[in-house]
Amino acid sequence: MLASLTTVLENPARGLGTFQVLGQIIQSIGQQETDLGFQMLDQTIESYKQIEDKELSIELVASLQELSDDILFAKFKIEDTFRFYMQVQTKQGKQDVISAVTSLLEHERTSPAAFEVMGHETAQIAERYPALVKDLLQVILKTSQEKLSPEQQAELQTQLARTVNRLNLVGSTISIPAKTMDGKPFDWAALKGKVVVIDFWATWCGPCLAAIPHLEELQKKYSDQNVSFIGFSIDADRQALTEFLEKRKLAWPVIIDDIEVDAAKIADGVVAASWEMPSTAACGIAGIPALVVIGRDGKVAAMVHSPQELETELTRATSATPASNDSSSLNQKTRTLTAAGGQLHFITTLPPDADDATAEVAQNNPYLAAANADKLELLDYLLDMQDKVKSIRYRDGFAVAVHEAATRLLALEASDRFHVLAVETAVTILHEQASLGNDKLDQQLNDFMNSLAADERPAIAAHVAFHQLEQRVIASDDLPTDKLEPLLNETFDYLSEHDLSAIHLRLASTVVHAINRYDDEETRKEQFKRFGKVFSQSESRTLAAYGKKITKSATAAANVSQLVGKPLELSGVTDLGGELDWASYRGKVVLIDFWASWCAPCRAQMPKIKAIYEELDRKKFDVVAVNLDRSAEAFEEYSKEHQSPWPNVIGDDGRALAEQYGVTALPTMMVVDGEGKILAVGHSVQALRAAIDNALKPNEK
Incomplete structure (x- = not known):
């Protein structure tokens, strides 16, 4: 060789x-x-x-x-020993990591760069494995004195200071020189006796902006419990911060580091300049938003990274009494974190070993990623969540947990690949639930996409563009029909240029709903023909089948409107467990609703159907639905949040009825008279209300 x-x-x-x-x-x-x-x-x-x-x-x-x-690194199996310890936290595993790192750093061929790498790795895992990191820092500091020059040691200590300060954060008091936006010194001592939330954030941080509405909700919820919120902006560009606050009024005061920022540093990169703010180093902040909770005793109780975690900590902080002087805790000695004149103070005191301590983990959501997981662990978590079956993805808290992990990963310094995967996973899971009618998660999806609107990375910008187009089509009910064509053409061009999957189902159903607003049958057929062809090429079996039905309806000689005057016969298993007794509806006017949970216009009609169902006399009027979901799980998930008082024909029986009566566009509704004959066909309650009222008139006394 x-x-x-x-x-x-x-x-x-x-x-x-x-x-x-x-x-x-x-x-x-x-x-x-x-x-x-x-x-x-x-x-x-x-x-x-x-x-x-x-x-x-x-x-x-x-x-x-x-x-x-x-x-x-390969010789001493650094990666393998770290991975093993993270999977099974044993004392032997911990010792193996310490021994491997010690051997690495003491080796005669080790370069100064290895110390920097190990410093970075310890910072990534500091919050989750504090006992291990404490020992690693001791090893790094000791060996650096033997291997590095004084200048290199100083650089390393500056790097490690952030990690040490993070380990020391809980139990410390904060006294960072800060000022208000009008230049007045901020008095930390005035906060004692209150529970305080300090939101470390920046205007350039998308997850920070997305968290603001949720923080405002928490502020209102705890307004009567002496809880104060403070926004600590790490923005280096103070002018940009001022302009942001003029447009977006916050419900709490905003403070900043009491230093002057070099304009040249901002010009070189505003994000990098922001991370040089003394407050980030003094509190050991490696990712934002960072939500620091200070108890009534003036000491830091916790640092978390999402509103969901914050609520858990606020519940604990507002129900707890200040610790007495002899309180036992992991941090017996009170420390004060300071940063003056732009210089951080390197704190060499490390917290005691927590191996034997019993840590209480209060998590209301069992699907949340591990608290303070590093970027690699968050990536693994998101990849794992992508593979979960629908029965798990549909459970309460799942989508919230995925979104929370994605926003945490986006706030960390990581490669574009990491950030793109975070966005893709969160969008897929949130959109899936939003498409099933979960209004809260739909709003969460909207907030998330709005926070990414300025992101210029192509893969992320593509998700934003799709979301914006989908929202415009959903809102097209407000457009006059003569304004629909440009929007439909734009949507057609978009769909033709992209590979379609299940995420496009909601947009597809909304497009069909928009087309059904045309009065002219030939116009509807022409639109159905071109969109049906595009949908039928999708990799999603549901969307492809939907497209084929639309295409078929565009070329068929007859359509559902020609059913008027003909008898309707319904049968099949319902969601109540038995066979539908269609004969029992004789003598009533009945609204039949063909729908699916993935169909946004269908879900939009549900409140209107419920309103007319509750308004009219049950002896004279009733509702029967025919659900066309291919997945029983999808129907069940929707029904958990939106239980309907009328029966649904489900499964194969429901799809067979749609096939029998040529139903392709959703929602499709029919008004049936007391003799079982179809009086009218339409796609909304509004369009059929007159037919319902006219059918009821002969029954009125």
Whole structure:
């Protein structure tokens, strides 16, 4: 192997391509055979030191030297030991991690960059594994004194300070120099005796903005319990913050770090400049929104990252009494977190070991991701949640938990791939529930998408564009029919250019509802024909079948409107468990509703159907529904939140009735008289109200 390497290195024609391939080979071999890997690495370094272009030589040699760390990380199984400990937190597992990291950092070939990497890794897991991180920090600090120069040690301590301060946060008092938006000093001491929520946020942080409405709700809920909310903006661009607050009035005071920000830093990057704010380092904040709860005793009780977690902590804080002087806790010594003059104070006091402490985890939602999970754990969590079956995805709290984890991952520094997956997972789960008529999650989806409206990354912008188009089509009931065509054309172009899946079902049903507003039958058929063809090409079986039905209705000689005057016979199993007794409805005027839970216009009609059902005399008027959901779970999930007092023919029986009577567009409604004959066909209660009233008149006394 070494002889072959010599041959390659002595080739005068070798270029950068050869360099890159050699690096990959050395890394691969070094991970299997450490000694051989280092021999090859040293030989390659010596060779590239000899090239004539000295500037290029220095750059290439530095790049090669970084491979030493890669080889050592594999030799000491750093990744494997960390992963094992995170899966099963045993004392032996913890010791294995400490030993592996110690061996790595003490090795003669370890570079200063390895210390930086380990500092970053400890920061990622500090909140979840504080006892492990405490010991790791001791190892890093001790070995750095032996291996790093004074300048390198100072840089490392600055990096580790944020992690140490986070470990020390709970039980500390906060005294960070801050000022109000009008420049007055902020008095932290004035907060004592209250429960305080400090929302660390920024105007450029989408999840922060999405959290504001939920925080406002919590503020109202706890308004009579002496709870104060404060917004601590880490915005480096103070002008942008001022302009934001002029447009969006917040229900709480906003404070900022009491320092002047260098305009040049803002020009270089406002986000990076914001993360240099002293408050973020003093409190050990690595992701926003960060919601710090201060108890009535003036000490930090918790830091969480979502309104859902905050409510749990507020319940605890408002029901607790201030701790006495001899209270036992993990943090016996009161610390004050300070940051002055733009310089953070490096706190070397670490909290005591928490291995033997019993941690109470109060989580109202069993599906929430682990509190303070790092970005890799959040990514794994979201990937796992994507694979859950519908029976689990439809459970209470599931969608909320996924959204909460996604917003936490978006607030952390991570690659675009991580952020895109977070958005895709949250959108898919929230949209699925919104399409089943969950109004709260529909609003949560709207808030989430609005928070991402300014994100220019193509994959995220595509989700926003789809959502905005869908919302415009849903709102098209307010458009006059002569204004519908441009919107339908735009929607058709969009759908034709994209691969359609189940997420497009709601848009498809809304499009059909919009088409049904046309009075002209030929116009409806033409629209059904072109949209049906697009829908039928979907990978979703439900949407494809829907498209085929629409296409069929556009080419059929007859349609449901030609059923008027003909008898209607209904049969089949209902959601009540028995057979529908259609004969028992004789003598009544009956509204028949063909619908599906994924059909937004169908759900929009439900309150109107319920209103007329409650208004009219049950002896004279009734309702029977025919549900066309292919999934029993979808119908059951919708029914949990929207129980109807009338029967639904479900499953294969419902779909057979739709096929029998040529029902393709949803919702389709029929008014049937006391003899069982169809009096009118339409797509809304409003359109059929006159037919219902006229049918009831002969029965009036």
